[in-house]
Amino acid sequence: MEIIEIFANKEIKIKEPSVACIGFFDGIHKGHQELIEKTKSAAKEKGILSACVTFHDDPWHVLFPEREVTNITPPAKRLKKIEAFGIERCYLLHFDKAMAGLSKDEFIELLKSLNIQMVVTGDDFKFAKKNEGDIYYLEQYIPAIICDMILIDGQKVASSTIEKAIMDGNMEFVSKCLGSNYEIEGTVIEGNQVGRLIGFPTANLKMDGSYIIPKIGVYAGTVTYKDVTYKAMINVGHNPTLNYQKNVSIEACILDFDQDIYDQHISMGFGEYLRDELKFNSKEELIKQLNIDVETVRSK
């Protein structure tokens, strides 16, 4: 996928016409996937490029720099996923004060300068300064395919509902919305080296982006290392029994695995929420529970 950076105060004229989906694409959830599929088929029908228009840096970060912004899918990974879904070109709108200040008509002019022949968005798409433009205004100037909001289990498939579900540990809903388990990527770092002593070595994760942290507790999940996916049990929490720590740690005991993976890149996939993290009265009680957890994960 060719990525072209676009700046609000730098004129550009794109030669190649395209059909483009527009949005933030956090999570690349089922709703986004539908936009992408519709974009691809409309582009194919017209014999022109399939494209997406998205933003960098996160508008929330630019408008409220003091707030910490967390994502379902951090920006770099988002672009990789959009590419994997088969979009040919990405117009990456550099979101700065100038971009944030565009009026709705200026924003439409910008889309026209990108030679976008048709836009594909959700029915709630808003744009420009103070969100003054919506898709029904935009379609008066550029033909549009407008997709209805998808519902799963009676809930809207939107980045905000998925975000909340991750924080609530409602991973069944999250997986249905994403079409796969929620994943956090990062590097394996050293912990307190206690895991191996109790028979459950646990790889501690240093996240490589600003991910949303799932609810504290224990999950059935997976670890992908060097393109191989293993079953794993994952703990998100403070390790209150053996070595309480203030900061939340994310660690995985990988089933049927015995390799030194310090400093290696891994991806953790979060399946079912199994239980709360508990403070046990002894090491033995924790070990007993971990043996139950292993069997639960193995049976999934």
Ligand SMILES: Cc1cc2nc3c(=O)[nH]c(=O)nc-3n(C[C@H](O)[C@H](O)[C@H](O)COP(=O)(O)O)c2cc1C
């Ligand atoms: C699947 C799983 C479940 C865990 N559940 C608990 C728990 O309920 N309570 C707790 O205090 N620690 C729990 N732990 C954390 C262990 O106590 C922790 O892995 C151990 O302290 C080793 O830490 P280390 O990697 O820093 O050596 C769990 C760990 C895993 C992998």
Ligand SMILES: Nc1ncnc2c1ncn2[C@@H]1O[C@H](COP(=O)(O)OP(=O)(O)O)[C@@H](O)[C@H]1O
């Ligand atoms: N099955 C496994 N699951 C997780 N880590 C494993 C496994 N087998 C070996 N390891 C290695 O052991 C380390 C975890 O052991 P542990 O004693 O918990 O140390 P630490 O406290 O540094 O995480 C991992 O980082 C990894 O390099």
